[in-house]
Amino acid sequence: MGERVRESSVLLTGASGRVGRAILGRLGDAYDWRLLDRDRPTHEFDHEFVVADITDEEAVAEAMVGIDAVVHLAGDPRPEAPWDSVLANNIDGTRTVLEAAVEAGVERFVFASSNHAVGGYETEDRVPKLYRPPDEFRLDGTELPRPGNLYGVSKAAGETLCRYYHDESGMGVVCVRIGNLTESHPPKDYERGQAMWLSYRDCAHLFERCLDADYGFEIVYGISDNDRKYYSIDRAREVLGYDPQDNSADHIDD
Numbered sequence: 626m627g628e629r630v631r632e633s634s635v636l637l638t639g640a641s642g643r644v645g646r647a648i649l650g651r652l653g654d655a656y657d658w659r660l661l662d663r664d665r666p667t668h669e670f671d672h673e674f675v676v677a678d679i680t681d682e683e684a685v686a687e688a689m690v691g692i693d694a695v696v697h698l699a700g701d702p703r704p705e706a707p708w709d710s711v712l713a714n715n716i717d718g719t720r721t722v723l724e725a726a727v728e729a730g731v732e733r734f735v736f737a738s739s740n741h742a743v744g745g746y747e748t749e750d751r752v753p754k755l756y757r758p759p760d761e762f763r764l765d766g767t768e769l770p771r772p773g774n775l776y777g778v779s780k781a782a783g784e785t786l787c788r789y790y791h792d793e794s795g796m797g798v799v800c801v802r803i804g805n806l807t808e809s810h811p812p813k814d815y816e817r818g819q820a821m822w823l824s825y826r827d828c829a830h831l832f833e834r835c836l837d838a839d840y841g842f843e844i845v846y847g848i849s850d851n852d853r854k855y856y857s858i859d860r861a862r863e864v865l866g867y868d869p870q871d872n873s874a875d876h877i878d879d
């Protein structure tokens with residue numbers, strides 16, 4: 626299978642949120658988007674908008690009709706989210722979206738995973754030097770998940786669901802362990818956030834590559850090309866053609 630054609634119909638779940646905004650802000654005209662969120666949009670979108678909860682199997686199946694690719698962002702993004710919420714929104718919701726995607730013959734599925742799926746690697750003996758440039762420790766996506774909270778557990782479960790549905794159906798799936806997305810500049814006075822910063826520009830480019838590249842099953846890290854980093858972006862470069870333009874070190878005096 627070669628690179629995607631641009632006329633793809635793409636379902637974007639969780640479209641009203643921050644990551645959705647970063648993607649649509651730059652790629653709004655690049656695909657035929659169908660947006661989905663449980664919250665009604667607070668502003669006008671130039672795209673079809675489905676108000677639905679991703680745990681509603683019928684509504685999700687209906688939203689999947691005619692869709693070529695899915696970017697699945699909907700979920701509870703709070704690192705401190707309680708179990709009942711991540712169980713429903715992040716685990717059950719992700720299973721529902723994956724199931725409907727396979728049923729509808731979707732070709733590409735992009736899952737918003739998180740740095741928190743591997744937060745447990747930030748052990749006391751590794752931090753804070755892990756967040757600083759000379760340190761050579763790197764996670765590259767081949768390591769086992771090691772969540773540091775129940776939210777991270779739910780993201781690791783989402784990745785496992787992605788693996789299962791890929792193996793069952795052959796649908797191309799990429800799990801993006803997103804770092805810390807902030808607009809304009811990296812978080813201030815927060816070394817961890819600077820090491821895993823993802824700019825809006827690089828975020829949109831990465832998701833564009835996830836929609837256009839050819840792959841089977843992948844786990845990649847979604848961060849900018851920061852001097853300070855403990856996540857490798859080599860796999861994203863190799864398989865997806867990710868070519869980030871931003872670096873948190875360039876904003877140190879902002």
Ligand SMILES: NC(=O)C1=CN([C@@H]2O[C@H](COP(=O)(O)OP(=O)(O)OC[C@H]3O[C@@H](n4cnc5c(N)ncnc54)[C@H](O)[C@@H]3O)[C@@H](O)[C@H]2O)C=CC1
Nearest residue numbers: 639641642643644663678679698699700702737739803806
């Ligand atoms: N913003 C970041 O830095 C990071 C985000 N992520 C992941 O990316 C995804 C998007 O995150 P953000 O945009 O930051 O969060 P957000 O809270 O701004 O957006 C999430 C959207 O999903 C919707 N949603 C939640 N549960 C839903 C459900 N059951 N059915 C339908 N819609 C539902 C919400 O209404 C919201 O509009 C999340 O899965 C999050 O875990 C992962 C790592 C870092």
Ligand SMILES: O=C1O[C@H](COP(=O)(O)O)[C@@H](O)[C@H](O)[C@H]1O
Nearest residue numbers: 702703704739740741804805818
């Ligand atoms: O998965 C996520 O990670 C980012 C970064 O984590 P943090 O603990 O350094 O804030 C977080 O901001 C975002 O809300 C979450 O979904």
